[in-house]
Amino acid sequence: MRYEFDVRPTARLAVLTLLVAVLGCRAPPVSAEEHHHGGDSDWLLFPSVEAIERSDTHEQAPQDDFERATVDVLFSHSQGRFRALAETECAIDEVEIERLQLGWEVGENTLLWAGRFHQPASAWNTQHHHGQYLQTAITRPNIEHWEDEGGLIPQHIAGLLVESRGSIGSNGGLAFSAGAGAAPILRIGRLEPVAVLRTNTGGHRSSWSGRAAYEPDQLGDDSFGLVLAQHDVNVLDPGLAAAFGATDVTLDVVGAFAKMARDDWRVQATYYHIDAHLTSGLRPHDENFGAGYLQVERSLPARLTPFARLESTANAARSSYVAFQSREFELRRALLGLRWDFTRNHALTLEAGHATTLLTNFNEVRLQWSFVLP
Amino acid sequence: MRWSAALLCALLLLGAAPSVAADRSMVLIVSADSPVTHLDAIEVRKLYLGLSVIRAGLSLRALDNRSDDKLHQAFLQNVVAMPESVYERRLLSIMLQQGARRPQAFETATALLAAVAADPSAVSVAWATEVVQDRRIRVLRVLWRD
Numbered sequence: 001m002r003y004e005f006d007v008r009p010t011a012r013l014a015v016l017t018l019l020v021a022v023l024g025c026r027a028p029p030v031s032a033e034e035h036h037h038g039g040d041s042d043w044l045l046f047p048s049v050e051a052i053e054r055s056d057t058h059e060q061a062p063q064d065d066f067e068r069a070t071v072d073v074l075f076s077h078s079q080g081r082f083r084a085l086a087e088t089e090c091a092i093d094e095v096e097i098e099r100l101q102l103g104w105e106v107g108e109n110t111l112l113w114a115g116r117f118h119q120p121a122s123a124w125n126t127q128h129h130h131g132q133y134l135q136t137a138i139t140r141p142n143i144e145h146w147e148d149e150g151g152l153i154p155q156h157i158a159g160l161l162v163e164s165r166g167s168i169g170s171n172g173g174l175a176f177s178a179g180a181g182a183a184p185i186l187r188i189g190r191l192e193p194v195a196v197l198r199t200n201t202g203g204h205r206s207s208w209s210g211r212a213a214y215e216p217d218q219l220g221d222d223s224f225g226l227v228l229a230q231h232d233v234n235v236l237d238p239g240l241a242a243a244f245g246a247t248d249v250t251l252d253v254v255g256a257f258a259k260m261a262r263d264d265w266r267v268q269a270t271y272y273h274i275d276a277h278l279t280s281g282l283r284p285h286d287e288n289f290g291a292g293y294l295q296v297e298r299s300l301p302a303r304l305t306p307f308a309r310l311e312s313t314a315n316a317a318r319s320s321y322v323a324f325q326s327r328e329f330e331l332r333r334a335l336l337g338l339r340w341d342f343t344r345n346h347a348l349t350l351e352a353g354h355a356t357t358l359l360t361n362f363n364e365v366r367l368q369w370s371f372v373l374p
Numbered sequence: 375m376r377w378s379a380a381l382l383c384a385l386l387l388l389g390a391a392p393s394v395a396a397d398r399s400m401v402l403i404v405s406a407d408s409p410v411t412h413l414d415a416i417e418v419r420k421l422y423l424g425l426s427v428i429r430a431g432l433s434l435r436a437l438d439n440r441s442d443d444k445l446h447q448a449f450l451q452n453v454v455a456m457p458e459s460v461y462e463r464r465l466l467s468i469m470l471q472q473g474a475r476r477p478q479a480f481e482t483a484t485a486l487l488a489a490v491a492a493d494p495s496a497v498s499v500a501w502a503t504e505v506v507q508d509r510r511i512r513v514l515r516v517l518w519r520d
Contacts, residue, residue: 074473085472
């Protein structure tokens with residue numbers, strides 16, 4: 001459910017920042033005998049406060065300088081083979097249930113979920129979800145953006161998800177995930193997934209997505225894999241449909257990813273190829289574009305982690321789907337950053353980047369404090 | 375006579391102390407009522423990384439023994455094979471990804487052993503000397519020897 005708060009933005013930010021600071025400074029009560037986590041129910045909070053400053057070369061650059069405070073709340077419950085998971089993101093102006101899943105352990109290595117989940121064909125989001133503290137960089141790659149950030153690929157699906165893993169060789173592993181359900185609709189210029197509590201307008205069509213990964217050490221960090229997805233997006237915005245010349249967009253996604261950790265180095269590389277089939281009674285047409293990124297991180301003494309990321313696209317500037325769906329989609333971005341884990345479970349991150357969108361280019365600097373509780 | 379007896383006791387203690395220290399072993403334990411008879415190293419690691427291991431229809435639960443710093447260090451090196459900061463981050467990730475439960479942590483051996491004894495699905499580690507005479511607890515195997 002989305003709540004609109006009738007408070008001035010500055011006051012809201014101050015209140016949320018204060019709340020985040022209080023959460024960060026005051027540890028939860030823990031008995032001398034045992035920690036109250038890890039039982040049948042468990043919860044985590046991922047608060048973060050972020051300031052962004054942009055210097056643009058054109059007026060069409062994205063939103064001006066701003067500050068943002070969010071708290072991602074994760075709750076899980078296990079009872080025998082039953083599992084429940086809820087992830088809620090609280091920002092200054094909205095509260096949104098991002099994931100709500102009920103699961104059953106079919107076997108030792110297989111979980112069947114029903115509910116709203118993150119589609120498994122995203123290499124980044126299935127790893128970090130909304131937990132800001134667990135991703136080294138402040139920003140996520142543009143092609144991995146959530147729907148409400150102008151993301152091009154549907155990320156929240158309502159339906160069924162199965163996750164399974166098995167052994168291969170003496171130490172390796174294979175991990176599979178597949179999801180099927182209702183895709184977002186395209187309305188008022190952005191993708192709208194099925195909401196958990198808010199009233200849905202309907203018109204959602206089918207989505208399926210899958211991921212297969214090879215893990216050289218099945219309990220390690222490295223993985224190499226392929227993703228496949230097809231999302232049938234209903235264009236419910238009449239103005240957009242008229243301008244777009246399409247009442248339906250089918251997105252076929254195929255991608256590959258690699259994630260490696262060697263000594264103090266960590267590398268993640270991902271590439272997606274997207275075929276967009278725009279259909280209408282008048283002039284259906286097909287187009288395609290690609291998007292990828294490479295992020296490199298290095299752990300240094302004093303808990304410092306410098307990182308760099310390059311994002312690039314192919315043919316995206318010529319795609320009418322990209323142009324109509326997200327004018328702020330970035331064709332290219334280069335960034336450098338430094339994360340400092342200054343104490344246990346707390347990090348300060350500085351990130352500077354240069355981005356080129358369909359309309360303009362701009363520089364930005366971000367500073368973020370993120371942490372996890374308890 | 376009294377001095378010689380005291381000297382003998384001191385010598386015995388001096389002689390016994392190194393052998394106790396040398397025999398200090400970290401063992402894998404379950405409840406005496408547990409159906410679990412064997413867990414290999416990768417299964418124990420899976421459990422402590424929040425992944426599922428099922429035996430006799432029971433979804434096993436790892437309990438984190440934080441009663442002794444040396445035991446915890448031995449656990450990090452020999453069971454999960456990663457530094458504490460990396461281990462904590464992996465647990466957060468697996469909970470975020472799959473809603474997996476993190477191992478419940480206990481600060482005293484008494485509380486930990488009581489929890490293991492009461493739950494046939496519980497698995498933990500302990501010093502062998504702490505459980506050798508505890509009839510409520512069964513040792514599955516030695517994980518590490520000092």
